[in-house]
Amino acid sequence: MLVILDRDGVINEYDGSYICSPAQWHPLPGSLEAIGQLCGAGFRIAIATNQSGIARGYYDLDTLEAMHDKLRQLLKAHGGTVDFIAYCPHHPDEHCQCRKPATGLFGQIREHYGLGSLTGAVMVGDSRKDLEAGLAVGCDTYLVRTGNGLETEQHLLERPLEGVQVFDNLAAVVDHLLAGKSR
Structure with missing residues (x-):
């Protein structure tokens, strides 16, 4: 099974x-x-992440890759690996097709794995953009309360998204997924 993770606020600290x-x-x-x-x-495991800091000039592609190298190295100690990282380097004003909630990053992931669709894959995010993109491509979609998640959860009370499950953090989502797999 494929699990697609947002990065900031899901895997790493984000304020x-x-x-x-x-x-x-x-x-x-x-x-x-x-x-x-x-x-x-x-x-x-794949990651789909908006990284407009590149377009804003806050960091460059080499720095982004260095952050992802750090992630990969730290994951090794825990027996983990990320197969593919799709990122959007564009500014929101560019209205590209890859910046979530658009689904271009998910298309890159689908193509990387040679999948006909992402129906049944899992998407874990902390923002409405993550959730909308995951739902649009047929993913089972989970909100975590880390990063922007608490604020997003409050907004979902006003404007719900059907089918989104809410968990405290990525570890809680994983516990849920592994419990379902063992049945």
């Missing part, structure tokens, strides 16, 4: 500020272990 260097990139407690558990259970 709304741009993460502009590997030194500023810090995993959330339990997130790396959770990804390791998924990998150990046979799940494939």
Whole structure:
């Protein structure tokens, strides 16, 4: 099974500020272990992340890759790996097709894995954009309360999205997925 994760606020700490260097990139407690558990259970992991800090000039592609290298290295200690990272480097004003809630990143992921669709894949995010994109491509969609998640959860009370399940963090989602797989 394929699990697609948003990055900032799901895997790593995020307070709304741009993460502009590997030194500023810090995993959330339990997130790396959770990804390791998924990998150990046979799940494939992809990331779909908006990174407009590139278009804004806050960091460049080499720095983004260095952050992702840090993630990959830290994951190794937990038996985890990320197969594919799709990112949108564009500014929101560019109205590209890859910036979530558009589904271009999901198309890249689908193509990478040679899948006809993403129906039945899992999407985990902390923002409405993540959830809308996941739902649009047929993913089972989960909101975590980390990062922007608490605020997003409050907005879902006003404007619900059908089919979204809410968990405290990535580790709780993983526990849920692994419990379902063992049945």
